[in-house]
Amino acid sequence: MGREEFISFYKPLLNFTDDEWTRFINTMESRLPSALRITNTKFKNKIEIFFLKEKLISKNKFFRDVYDTVHKGTSHKDFIINQTSVGHIQKQEIVSMLPVLLMGLKENHSVLDMCAAPGSKTKQLLEKASLVVANDCSSKRLNILISETCKIPHASYLVVKHDASALPVFKTDFDRVLCDVPCSGDGTARKNPQILNNWNIGSAANLSNLQYRILKHAINFVKSDGLIIYSTCSLNPIENEQVVLKAIMQDDLEIVDLRKFIDHNISKDFVMRDGIIIKDENGLRTNFEDLKKCIRIYPHDNDTGGFFIVGLKKKSVQEKDFRPKICKNNFCEITDECRSKLEKEYSLEKKTLICRGKNMNTIYETTPEILSTINNSKLNIMHVGYKIFEQCNLNLSGYRMKNVFNKNFDVEISGSEPIRAKMVYKEFRKGSVVVRLVDFDVLIGGFSYGNKISLYISNNLQKALLDFFN
Known part of the structure; x- marks a missing residue:
């Protein structure tokens, strides 16, 4: 068990030359470079300018809006911590960005993320998709996901807790279904060296049935012209090509080559290897050439972690059996009385507003x-x-505004002092106000006492904003 078993399993399987095998295993045992992604907010350009000006980190050569955090420095560390705390920056391993970048996602698409926590891919989805449903079976991991994804407000967003292989069927199907399934994770050995030390073939074998059940269940959620994305951070074909082959043979699916979705966000120099032609469950070598359309990422090719990803679609339209009991649940629309009070203070238009039960x-x-x-x-x-x-x-x-939804504003302010004080001395009518921060072209809420305005700025946002004045 351990490194020796890893080598004895993978060396004949991958069929690298001696020189390439040495590069592969040396890379697997080296430290993984860290990376971060600038999220799509109004602060994006300012953050890019800051990075380039300070020369603290460098642009990743393969991915757009991604930076390699290779340099050290107190100001660099504090800046990243502050911007990450409010969702302007996302620390994320490069290969884990691939499922979202390669799913051909459009702004009008709906997406189901079946194994979502801790949420880095979900955050990518929320930046572009029109509707996102995130699911996971772990309460602890979901708490992290909710905390992370809610740094930036999204109205068309739902988080549920279920075993992904038994997730209840929804009334409507999704354009994309992401199955980033639980796996043995040997592709992440550069982050966790103990994975190689404890490696054994049984880890993959024990998970393959669950992985197949999740992939099979995903068929119940995808539109007839939609796409299922299956991915793991494992290099093991037992968890990858073998699961995919079983789904193709038994579940009326066909492989889609995701390389066709490569766009300006990914460099053509980023190396993606073909899938492996494997033996079937009876030990017979298959000639299923479509498995080559699967994508394998090896650590030594791009100095990343290891990864596997494939796209699948239905061969034929299937009737959906949907018989839910429509009923009231924990969440319900606010009362007419409550809406009436809010409309006296705020312009609600036709917003869909809900509360949790009677709370x-x-x-x-x-x-x-x-x-x-x-x-x-x-x-x-x-x-x-x-x-x-x-x-x-x-x-x-x-009620006070937790997040500003107005397109119009009442007051404009500039400079760092109001942000430091969370207060601006300015005469204005008493009541709730929307304040435009001129330096950032963003809106925040506040309350006017007549001669001064209290600004609703959290401590984390305050630190993130002040970064740009220092």
Whole structure:
């Protein structure tokens, strides 16, 4: 068991030359370079300028908006911590970005992330897709996911907790279904050297049945012209090509070559290897050439972790058996009385506002599509939309804006002093206000006392904003 078993299994399987095998195993035993991604917010350009000006980190040569965190420095460390805390930066391994980058995602697409936690790929999805449902079976990991993904508000977002292989069927199907399944993770050995030390073939064999069941179940959620993305951070064909082959042979699926979705976000120099032609469950070598359309990422090719990814689609249209009990659940729309109070203070337009049961302390914004989805008694719902109002005693509505949704603003301010003080001395009518921060072209909430305005700025946001004045 361990490194020797890893070598005896993979060396004949991968069929590298002696020189390439040496490079492969040396890379597997070296430290993984860290990377970060600049998220798509109004702060994106400012962060890019900061990085280039300070020359603290360098652009990744393969991926757009990705930087290699190779340089050290206190200012660099503090800046990244502050911007990460509010969602402007995401630390993420390069290969883990591939499933979202290679799924041909469009802005009008809906996506189901079946094994979502801790959420780095979910955050990628939320930046582009019109609707995202994230699922995981671990409460602890889901708490991390919710905390991370809610740094940036998204109304059309739902988090549920289920075993991915038994996730209840939804009323509507999805354009994309991501199955980034639990795996043995030997592709991540550069982050965790103990993986090689403890490696054994049984780890993969024990997981392959669960991986297949999740992939098979994904068929119930994807549109007839949609796409399933299956991925692992394992190099083992037992968890990869063998699972895919079983799905193709038994479940009316066919492989889609995801290379066709390569665009300006990925360099053509990024090496993607073909899938391996493997033996079937009876030990017979298959001639299923389509397995070559699978994508393998080897650590020594691009100085990354190891990864496997493949696209699958239905061969034929299947009838859906959907019989949920439509009923009230933990979340419901706010009362007419509450909406009436809010409309006296805020311009709500036609926003879909909900609360958790009878608890009116926090009000969430979501979308009609998500509201329809959550009316399913079988769903174990953990989070919906984003927090838009919190109870307070400052105004007649009894609520203050948690996140600003207005396109218009009442007051403009500039400079660092109001941000440091979380206060600006300015005469304005009493009540809730929307303040534009001129230096960033972003809006925040506040409350005017008549002669001064208190700014709703969290400590994390305060630090992130002040970074650009230092």
